[in-house]
Amino acid sequence: MIEVANRLHTVEEYYFSKKLREVNLMIANGKPVINLGIGSPDLQPPQKVVDAIVDSLKNPAAHKYQSYQGLPELRQAMANFYKSNFKVSLSPNTEILPLIGSKEGIMHISMAFLNEGDEVLIPNPGYPTYQSVTKLVGAKGVLYNLDAGNNWMPDFEALEQQDLTKVKLMWVNYPHMPTGAKPSKYVFETLVAFAKKHNILIVNDNPYAFILNQEPTSILSVEGAKEVCLELNSLSKTFNMAGWRVGMVVGDGTLISHVLKVKSNMDSGMFYGIQKGAIEALNCSNMWFATLNSVYQKRRELVWQLAEALNCTFSKEASGMFVWAKLPAYMKSEEYIDMILKEHYIFITPGTIFGSQGEGYIRFSLCATTEDLQEAITRVS
Numbered sequence: 001m002i003e004v005a006n007r008l009h010t011v012e013e014y015y016f017s018k019k020l021r022e023v024n025l026m027i028a029n030g031k032p033v034i035n036l037g038i039g040s041p042d043l044q045p046p047q048k049v050v051d052a053i054v055d056s057l058k059n060p061a062a063h064k065y066q067s068y069q070g071l072p073e074l075r076q077a078m079a080n081f082y083k084s085n086f087k088v089s090l091s092p093n094t095e096i097l098p099l100i101g102s103k104e105g106i107m108h109i110s111m112a113f114l115n116e117g118d119e120v121l122i123p124n125p126g127y128p129t130y131q132s133v134t135k136l137v138g139a140k141g142v143l144y145n146l147d148a149g150n151n152w153m154p155d156f157e158a159l160e161q162q163d164l165t166k167v168k169l170m171w172v173n174y175p176h177m178p179t180g181a182k183p184s185k186y187v188f189e190t191l192v193a194f195a196k197k198h199n200i201l202i203v204n205d206n207p208y209a210f211i212l213n214q215e216p217t218s219i220l221s222v223e224g225a226k227e228v229c230l231e232l233n234s235l236s237k238t239f240n241m242a243g244w245r246v247g248m249v250v251g252d253g254t255l256i257s258h259v260l261k262v263k264s265n266m267d268s269g270m271f272y273g274i275q276k277g278a279i280e281a282l283n284c285s286n287m288w289f290a291t292l293n294s295v296y297q298k299r300r301e302l303v304w305q306l307a308e309a310l311n312c313t314f315s316k317e318a319s320g321m322f323v324w325a326k327l328p329a330y331m332k333s334e335e336y337i338d339m340i341l342k343e344h345y346i347f348i349t350p351g352t353i354f355g356s357q358g359e360g361y362i363r364f365s366l367c368a369t370t371e372d373l374q375e376a377i378t379r380v381s
């Protein structure tokens with residue numbers, strides 16, 4: 001028998017990987033399941049992005065290995081994107097590293113900065129990958145609780161009372177997934193001051209900045225943030241390019257060079273055509289965001305109706321690609337979603353997959369057509 005590595009005992013198969021098998025089996029058995037679970041955009045990327053990847057195939061150099069740092073014009077497009085949308089200046093030569101999706105960046109950053117036994121502050125509720133990658137690299141996740149009373153922002157008083165001496169890295173994710181809470185400048189400034197005081201690297205994971213959010217921001221817009229912060233960004237949600245796998249990590253050149261040291265030992269560059277498409281996407285005007293958000297706005301109104309029909313409560317101030325809703329008192333998230341799946345053939349994500357603070361909540365995805373959403377409302381009404 002071939003034994004697996006010990007690190008594999010620290011993690012479980014991703015929730016969606018398991019649950020979607022069940023959902024797909026129901027579909028295969030003829031059940032008309034409406035999937036409001038996963039946040040995989042069903043809308044198309046800009047047409048010029050698709051044209052760019054098609055055109056790229058005619059270039060004989062397209063099929064070669066690509067640079068570990070990506071094309072200079074891709075890094076320039078990323079720098080322009082940060083400048084025009086966040087007013088953050090970045091050197092395309094040293095302060096930007098294109099990634100094959102931002103999820104992989106979580107692993108690269110963890111491998112670059114964490115030793116076994118180092119502690120990592122992880123939001124609860126939060127994206128599950130922060131915790132699993134922390135375990136895979138042998139570091140120790142220390143959850144920091146977020147709650148509705150504090151608009152899902154870190155409780156700095158509580159954090160200051162903890163022993164932070166072993167904490168090396170803190171994951172933050174604003175706008176926040178799954179709750180959609182939007183960061184204020186004050187929260188970002190407090191985070192930067194906190195990181196400097198305790199010598200902690202803060203990584204803001206920022207893939208939802210442009211979805212139903214009037215004021216996209218970057219933690220790097222805070223003065224002095226580059227000394228202690230990196231930021232991940234992604235084209236997955238912003239340009240409906242989740243399957244393309246393209247994102248970036250940005251920040252101080254020395255920090256980025258450490259991430260490059262890991263990454264250049266793991267992959268051999270991003271496919272040329274994907275880079276060409278990404279350049280076109282990043283060069284889109286603000287019209288793109290307006291059009292995209294008008295679709296999500298209509299869908300969100302229907303999801304609000306659906307949530308109300310299920311007697312859930314939610315904030316209309318939230319941003320992002322999901323509606324985070326509180327269940328009626330005493331309802332348990334996983335039991336509730338299983339019941340809705342069984343009775344109405346609607347799949348919704350239980351809040352608990354994002355941590356214990358997600359108990360009593362469910363997350364609806366906006367990646368479903370208005371027809372499907374209307375049908376879901378009819379089924380539960």
Ligand SMILES: Cc1ncc(COP(=O)(O)O)c(C=O)c1O
Pocket residue numbers: 039100101102103104127173177205207233234235236242246247
């Ligand atoms: C909070 C958060 N971070 C990162 C990612 C990964 O995005 P990407 O497609 O860029 O890997 C996701 C995807 O769902 C996410 O929700």
